[in-house]
Amino acid sequence: MGFHHKHMFIVGSGAIGKALAVFLSQAGRKVTMIRGSVHDGSTITRRFAVEMENGFIHEAHVEVATLNSLSEIDGIVVLATKSFGNEKLAGALKSKIGDSPIVLLQNGLGIEQPFLEHGYQQVYRCVLFVTSQSIDEVVVRFKPVTTCPVGIEHGNEEQLDNIVAHLNTRDFGFKSEVYIQHIIWKKAIINCVFNSVCPLLEIDNGIFHKNPDALKIARRVIAECTTIAHAKGIAIQPDDVESGLVQISRLSDGQAISTLQDIRRNKRTEIETLNAEIVRIAEQIHQQNAVRETRLLGELTKIKSELALNLLLEREILI
Numbered sequence: 001m002g003f004h005h006k007h008m009f010i011v012g013s014g015a016i017g018k019a020l021a022v023f024l025s026q027a028g029r030k031v032t033m034i035r036g037s038v039h040d041g042s043t044i045t046r047r048f049a050v051e052m053e054n055g056f057i058h059e060a061h062v063e064v065a066t067l068n069s070l071s072e073i074d075g076i077v078v079l080a081t082k083s084f085g086n087e088k089l090a091g092a093l094k095s096k097i098g099d100s101p102i103v104l105l106q107n108g109l110g111i112e113q114p115f116l117e118h119g120y121q122q123v124y125r126c127v128l129f130v131t132s133q134s135i136d137e138v139v140v141r142f143k144p145v146t147t148c149p150v151g152i153e154h155g156n157e158e159q160l161d162n163i164v165a166h167l168n169t170r171d172f173g174f175k176s177e178v179y180i181q182h183i184i185w186k187k188a189i190i191n192c193v194f195n196s197v198c199p200l201l202e203i204d205n206g207i208f209h210k211n212p213d214a215l216k217i218a219r220r221v222i223a224e225c226t227t228i229a230h231a232k233g234i235a236i237q238p239d240d241v242e243s244g245l246v247q248i249s250r251l252s253d254g255q256a257i258s259t260l261q262d263i264r265r266n267k268r269t270e271i272e273t274l275n276a277e278i279v280r281i282a283e284q285i286h287q288q289n290a291v292r293e294t295r296l297l298g299e300l301t302k303i304k305s306e307l308a309l310n311l312l313l314e315r316e317i318l319i
């Protein structure tokens with residue numbers, strides 16, 4: 001058995017889960033994908049493909065199971081599901097994973113709470129700096145931005161390095177980052193901008209490096225959110241967040257942000273863990289007036305996403 005002997009369980013068969021499953025399988029890791037929202041007891045093998053920017057296609061056959069088809073999960077559990085499912089998943093995984101570590105790949109603030117509250121001892125958080133967009137049931141279009149840091153919510157550095165060694169591949173890079181909290185905040189603030197402005201304008205991620213007026217809006221949201229970060233003891237600088245945002249905008253030009261993909265597919269979005277969560281934190285420390293634009297953009301995005309869901313419901317009733 002080689003160094004990378006741990007079985008990788010990827011929960012969630014979406015744009016990120018499929019890309020990760022393909023890269024890990026190609027690198028020779030043992031991979032099982034577990035469906036996040038499907039519980040029909042099935043285990044099948046499926047082909048997934050990842051299209052890179054230069055047109056190259058990576059593909060792999062991956063075993064896809066459901067939670068109720070597995071009695072025990074022994075390995076490294078990686079969550080690539082939508083964060084609003086975490087409370088339910090934390091309950092469902094608890095009796096099966098023993099002391100296997102869990103790694104959360106999701107965007108947002110506070111998304112680890114359900115796992116900490118359920119008493120998980122090995123909880124790690126990754127901040128993704130890649131974009132992956134579903135083209136159809138099999139293919140995703142993948143663009144890496146930079147190496148993705150993984151840090152500790154509850155656990156230890158030795159296990160962290162072991163997890164990173166198992167996750168890291170040439171095309172989807174991971175690294176250990178002991179001080180992850182400031183990166184979580186920085187990325188969450190960047191997402192507060194992308195995941196509201198892009199869906200509202202119905203435009204791809206390239207807008208901020210191309211349009212000075214959109215960048216001005218981004219700058220104001222960044223200023224608001226960094227004020228709250230500072231009040232919570234997270235020392236991040238607005239200029240640093242802005243350069244991160246512009247870098248992502250350049251490198252993911254043409255890609256649609258996940259919230260825009262969700263709205264287009266009439267799916268629930270994660271905006272509650274972004275703008276709404278920063279507003280909630282601001283309220284707790286009586287600084288709600290400092291985040292007015294962040295709140296407005298979040299509320300408009302939420303309405304837009306609910307309108308899309310209602311439209312789908314109405315269409316279903318008519319059929």
Ligand SMILES: NC(=O)C1=CN([C@@H]2O[C@H](COP(=O)(O)OP(=O)(O)OC[C@H]3O[C@@H](n4cnc5c(N)ncnc54)[C@H](OP(=O)(O)O)[C@@H]3O)[C@@H](O)[C@H]2O)C=CC1
Pocket residue numbers: 011012013014015016017034035036037038080081082083084085086089105106107128129130131132133134258270
């Ligand atoms: N796509 C991207 O470029 C990026 C994504 N992220 C983050 O990565 C995470 C995954 O994103 P992405 O792959 O794009 O999302 P997708 O919508 O493509 O896939 C998410 C998967 O989550 C599962 N899921 C959906 N609802 C629930 C639920 N209520 N309970 C349990 N599982 C559920 C589904 O898995 P199944 O089909 O197996 O049921 C679904 O396929 C998100 O938190 C996102 O913010 C971060 C940076 C970039």
Ligand SMILES: CC(C)(CO)C(=O)C(=O)O
Pocket residue numbers: 107128129130131132145190191194205248252256257258259
């Ligand atoms: C900002 C971006 C594009 C970076 O990975 C992202 O987080 C997303 O697509 O959800």
